Amino acid sequence: AQSVTQLGSHVSVSEGALVLLRCNYSSSVPPYLFWYVQYPNQGLQLLLKYTTGATLVKGINGFEAEFKKSETSFHLTKPSAHMSDAAEYFCAVSDTNAGKSTFGDGTTLTVKP
């Protein structure tokens, strides 16, 4: 069984500020972890993924996430927020690299000018 908890359904930051979106997971096997972004009325776009190897994962648009097994966390960060980063973000866990995924409830990121 696997689950994902995204802490904070809404996060608001100023343009240029650090973005931190939190994700904790539960998995009975080594997890595959993903972060996705969703813009209104669109599908999901993969930001980054962790499968094995290096625990700091760099993704698109300046985002990165660090897999911390001891904390069962996979938080998403970006050093400097841009207005275009305003969207819905989903963390997901899978027990394989392409099996069923379990999604968190999502975090709405608002970027203030």
Place this chain on the structure above:
Amino acid sequence: GAVVSQHPSRVICKSGTSVKIECRSLDFQATTMFWYRQFPKQSLMLMATSNEGSKATYEQGVEKDKFLINHASLTLSTLTVTSAHPEDSSFYICSASLTGTTNYGYTFGSGTRLTVV
């Protein structure tokens, strides 16, 4: 690469009619596809997993006779909402497994907004 095309993007239908949503993998063969449903301001809920050439596996609580899934080829999976009712109005998203490609994970379609009136 690894693009999934989902159509239509929006559809409005009358209550009692059926609607078909298509999900095509454009540049790779998708052995496994997933169908999700998303209510406003909520997360994605997996409805079913479809494997090419075999019957779909439905999640608990999903009516297989209402949500017909066909995955007859390696590049096409379809979801048909039969006898649609207003409560079926939702955002439906397909996803394809990238197993067998040089990538890992999944790629998602752009979603279909279904409104039943």
